[in-house]
Amino acid sequence: MANTAVLAATAGLSTPRIAGGPARHASRLWYRQPAREWIEALPIGNGRMGAMIFGGIGHERLQLNEDTLWTGGPYDPVSPEAREALPEVRRLVEQGQYAEAEALADAKLIGRPRTQMAYQSFGELRLIFPGPDGEAQAYERELDLDSAIATVRYTRNGIEYRREILASTADDILAIRLSARPRSAWMWNWPASRPKPMSRQMGRSSI
Incomplete structure (x- = not known):
């Protein structure tokens, strides 16, 4: 400290x-x-x-x-389902199914918990x-x-x-x-x- x-x-x-202070x-x-x-x-x-x-x-x-x-305390935010879901998210993007890709990524790829711990x-x-x-x-x-x-x-x-x-x-x-x-x-x-x-x-x- x-x-x-x-x-x-x-x-x-x-x-x-x-020393001279900030200019106006x-x-x-x-x-x-x-x-x-x-x-x-x-x-x-x-x-x-x-x-x-x-x-x-x-x-x-x-x-x-x-x-x-x-x-909080130390934690691993990586979703355990992310690796398996990633190829499907890529496939949906390649096919132009952006809404479906976004929904799947949001459900499977986003870290957990979804929000960062708060600074104190x-x-x-x-x-x-x-x-x-x-x-x-x-x-x-x-x-x-x-x-x-x-x-x-x-x-x-x-x-x-x-x-x-x-x-x-x-x-x-x-x-x-x-x-x-x-x-x-x-x-x-x-x-x-x-x-x-x-x-x-x-x-x-x-x-």
């Missing part, structure tokens, strides 16, 4: 540079308020793991996903930023569709805060960069949680 999520305050990742152009999604529910959060991912970013002010919420965590939430990472209360000004969150960097920026108590989050394919990490202007010490807690208990079947035993 060491490579799964990293809080990064440094550069050096093999990904687009984030049309290829971005942007909003003037934090996400209130999951469907409003901004997604990032590298094909193996990802996160939904809510863009809160006093706290940040990242719902994490990782491609080895899913419902890897958990949630919350960044809590303690400090003096104050209404945020000039709030904006965005996802740059070219650089795949999600950014949250706002001003509170005269300090401009900025968070940049990306998923690096080359380095296989999720990285978060925190910055402020004028320079201010970032303070945060980062509790992690998962909504459901996890278990794994190992032969006749479960963990």
